Amino acid sequence: MGIGVGSGAGYSSTSLALGRSAGGLASSSSAMLLGGSALTSNEKNTLQNLNERLAAFLGRVKSLEESNKELERQIRECGTRSIVGFDWTIYDQTLKPIQKEILDAVLQNSQIALEIDNAKLAAEDFKNKYESELALKQSVENDILGLRQLKDNYQSLQACLVDEIAQLEDEIAFLKKDHEEQLRNLRQQKTSDIDVQVDTGPSVQIQVTQTTQANLASDGVKAELTELHNQLQVLETDYSSLLGALKGLENNLMNVESRYDMELQKEQTIIAQLEGELGRIRSNILAQTEEYKNLLNIKMNLEKEIQQYRVLLSGGSESLGNPGISISSLGGKGTEGTTTIITTTKMEREKR
Structure with missing residues (x-):
């Protein structure tokens, strides 16, 4: 003044x-x-x-x-x-809580943004894990499909081998029966010929030759039958091993499917929880944004009022400083x- x-x-x-x-x-x-x-x-x-x-x-x-x-x-x-001077404390009492609320809202928004980023990273990790598990499941399914095709091939081969073995067994039975009949006929001929004549020498030699040939043929058939029987045993062993491997693969498939189902349920539960949490975070962010806008509007209005008061006070000081x-x-x-x-x-x- x-x-x-x-x-x-x-x-x-x-x-x-x-x-x-x-x-x-x-x-x-x-x-x-x-x-x-x-x-x-x-x-x-x-x-x-x-x-x-x-x-x-x-x-x-x-x-x-x-x-x-x-x-x-x-x-x-x-x-x-x-x-x-003018007492600004009355405005400080009003502005300080609002500034504190604005700072808290900014910090809370930053924390929520950090939580959203963490949730996105976790969701991305779960997505990558889901894709890897899905690729593993597809590879296992492809392996199972190939094994099933191999099983079908072996089953068809087994059916062919069983038919062939049945035919060979029938042939062996027929050869055995024929050989026994020939032996029985030869024995009957040997026991019936008591009187031996000199002129019958060539016929006996022919019969001995036939008997020898029949024995040789029987030995060949027996050897072939033994070889076929050995092949059958090898095929049965391979078939049993293939059945065991197939059963083991089926058990592994069931275990993988059950484990995959459990993991998938866990992942779906976690994804549902994360989606729910993400929804809550989004709603909280919207509410915080609305509250922040309201607080910002209040702050702007208060700043306008303070500016008006300052203009009025500066005008009053000038009028008091220049008395008439x-x-x-x-x-x-x-x-x-x-x-x-x-x-x-x-x-x-x-x-x-």
């Missing part, structure tokens, strides 16, 4: 000059009254008028001196008075030609 002070150093001298001029006028008027024989009636009226004007002038001077003293007192008070100063001059001529100038100061205050 600036205060303009007018020059008031000549108050005592002015009052002394006025007193002297008034004393001079009074003495002259008294002298004139004492020598009244020499004065006319017009001069008396003039002297009386001057005395009245002097009395009014002295009263006005006295009132101006009192007002000047009051102004000096107010100036001294204003000089010693301390200027109190009015100067009035009063001039009067006495008998001695004395001129008096009185300065007054007017202060205006504006409060909001």
Whole structure:
């Protein structure tokens, strides 16, 4: 607050000059009254008028001196008075909780974004694991399909071999039966021929040769039968091993399928939980975003109001710093030609 002070150093001298001029006028008027024989009636009226004007002038001077003293007192008070600034604490009490809420909302949004990134990474890991398990399942299914085709091929080969073995067994049985009949016929012929004649030598030799050939043929058939029987045993052994391998593969397939189903159920449960958590996080993010927008709007409105208050306060400070100063001059001529100038100061205050 600036205060303009007018020059008031000549108050005592002015009052002394006025007193002297008034004393001079009074003495002259008294002298004139004492020598009244020499004065006319017009001069008396003039002297009386001057005395009245002097009395009014002295009263006005006295009132101006009192007002000047009051102004000096107010100036001294204003000089010693301390200027109190605007109290911003009332806005701090309102803004600090909002700023804290905004900071908490920003931190919470950052935490939620971090949780979303972690959930996305976990979902990506589960997706990769699911794809790897799916590829493993497809490879196992392809292996099982190939083994089933191999099983079908072996089963068809087994059926062919069983038919061939049955035919060979029938042929062996027929050969055995034929060989036994031939042996029985030969034995009957040997026991029936008691009388041996000389001319029958070639026929006996022929029969011996036939018997030898039959024995050789029987031995060949027996060897072939033994070889076929050995082949059958080898094929049965291979078939049994293939059946065992197929059974083991089927058991492995069942175990893999059960384990895959369990893993798939776990993955689906985890994915459902993650999707639910992601939905909750999205709803929380939407709510936090809405709350953050509301808080931001409140902050902007408060900043606008604070700016308006600052503009008003800066305008009030400028008006208080430039008070109006009015100067009035009063001039009067006495008998001695004395001129008096009185300065007054007017202060205006504006409060909001």
